[in-house]
Amino acid sequence: MTELTGGSALPQERRVVTAIPGPKSLELQARRTATVAGGVGSVLPVFTTRAGGGVIEDVDGNSLIDFGSGIAVTSVGASAEAVVRRASAQLANFTHTCFMVTPYEGYVEVCEQLAELTPGDHAKKSALFNSGAEAVENAVKIARSYTKRQAVVVFDHGYHGRTNLTMALTAKNMPYKHGFGPFAPEVYRVPVAYGYRWPTGAENCGPEAAAQAIDQITKQVGAENVAAIIIEPVLGEGGFIEPAKGFLPRIAEFAKDNGIVFVADEIQSGFCRTGQWFACEDEGVVPDLITTAKGIAGGMPLAAVTGRAEIMDSAHAGGLGGTYGGNPVACAAALGAIETMRELDLNAKAKRIEEVMKGRLTAMQEKFPVIGDIRGRGAMIAIELVKDPETKAPAPEAAGALAKACHAEGLLVLTCGTYGNVLRFLPPLVIGEDLLNEGLDIIEAAFARL
Ligand SMILES: *Cc1c(COP(=O)(O)O)cnc(C)c1O
16 A cells, blocks of 8 residues: 555545535635635635545545646655655755755756656756746746747647746636736747547548648748747646647647747646656657646646757856745655656556546446547546537536536546536546546446436
8 A cells, every 4th residue: 555655644545524525624714715815716625634645635534535636746646755755854954045046966866857757868958946837937938048039839728827928828718817918928829639629520630730730820920930839748727638649740840840949838747647757758759848847746846947958058147047946845855756656657557547547438428428528648537528429519517517526425526628618637646546446436426417
C-alpha cells in the first residue's frame, strides 16, 4: 500500500459519514463566505484535513475518492513520501534566499532534470517561476526577445492562465476574462483540430484544421510577424481535446519553416499525466520551448520554461526572474516528485488508468447515449455529454448534475470544456485500482439515475 500510494499514510478508502458537505464544512463555508472574495470559487466546499494516495479526507471525517488531483497537480499523491522528505529537509535548512541574490543547488538540479526529461537531444536551458501563467508569460517574453517579432498565435478552446497576457491567450470569456479587459495586444486565435466537432468528420480534421490555421496566420498576421505559436498538446480547460492526428506535427513544421518559436504548453498534460513524460511525444513533436507547472512538484508551487539554449539565452542578463521563482522548498519537492515518477513508473500507471477508464466508459456509452465522446490519454480522460448523439448539442446541465451526484457519493470529479459539458477525470497516478473502479461504479450509477 505504502509503495502504491507514494507513501501516503491515509487509509485508501471511500468513507461517507455525513451529508457532503457535512456540518463542519458548512460552518467553515459560512466563515469563508464572510471573508474570502466571492470571485474565488470552489468546486466542492468540503474543507480538507488530509490528502494522499487517491483520497481526500475532510473535517467531518469523510474520505472522498479523488478524481481531480487538485487540477492535475498531485500526480504523485498529495503527500508523497519523497516530496515530504526532501521538502521538509529543505525547509529546515533555509526557506528562501532568492535565486537572483544567492543561488542554491536545488534550482540547478531541477533544470538538469528538465533538460533530461523534455523531448529533443539539443542543448537546453530552463528558467523557474511560481505558476503556470507566469511560465507562459515568460515563454512569450523569451520568444519575442529571440525573434524580435511581436505576434503570438493561440488556438480555439485554448487555456493559458488568468494574468493579463494569459487572459488574452485564453479562449473562453466566462469565467476567465469577462469584465477584466482590456487585454494585451498582438494575440491572434486560429482553429484547432477538434475531431469530435469537425464539420467534415474526425478523419479529415487534422490536415484540414492545420491548413485553415496556417492560412489564417499567413493571410491575417503574416508569418514573418509571428514570435510564437503556443498550444497545449492535449487541451485542458477547453475540454481535454486531443488535436486530431497530424495537426501538431504540421503546425510545428510550419513554425520551423518560418522562424517562429513553437511553444508546447504542457502545464496540465506534462509529467506522466498522459502516460508519457510529455504529451507532445505522442506524435514525435519536439517543441522549441515547453512550459510546465502543475504536476512538476507534488503540490508545491513551481513552474518552468525549458527550451533550446540559444532561444532561452536570448533574453538579456537580468531580464528574467522574480522574487520567489524556483523557491528552494518547491525545487526540493520537484526533485522528490520526479524521483517518485521514475521509481513507481508513473507513465505505466497512467496508461493502466487509461485502459481501465476507457474500458468502463466505453461500456457506459453503449447504455447512455448522453455520452457523446470519450477521449484523452493516460490519466487525463474526459467524456463529452450531449443532448443527442446526432446533433451533438452540448448538455452542460447533465454534466453539472452528474458531477453533483458523484460528489454526494464521495467521488470528486471536475467539469470543463468551452460548452461546460465535459466531465474530466484526473486521478492521482498513484491511485489504487480498487478505488479507481469504485469511482467508476459511482459514475455509472449516477448515469443510470440521470
Ligand atoms: C492551469 C494551466 C495554466 C495556468 O497555470 P496556473 O498555475 O494556474 O497559473 C496554463 N496553461 C495550462 C495548459 C493550464 O492547464
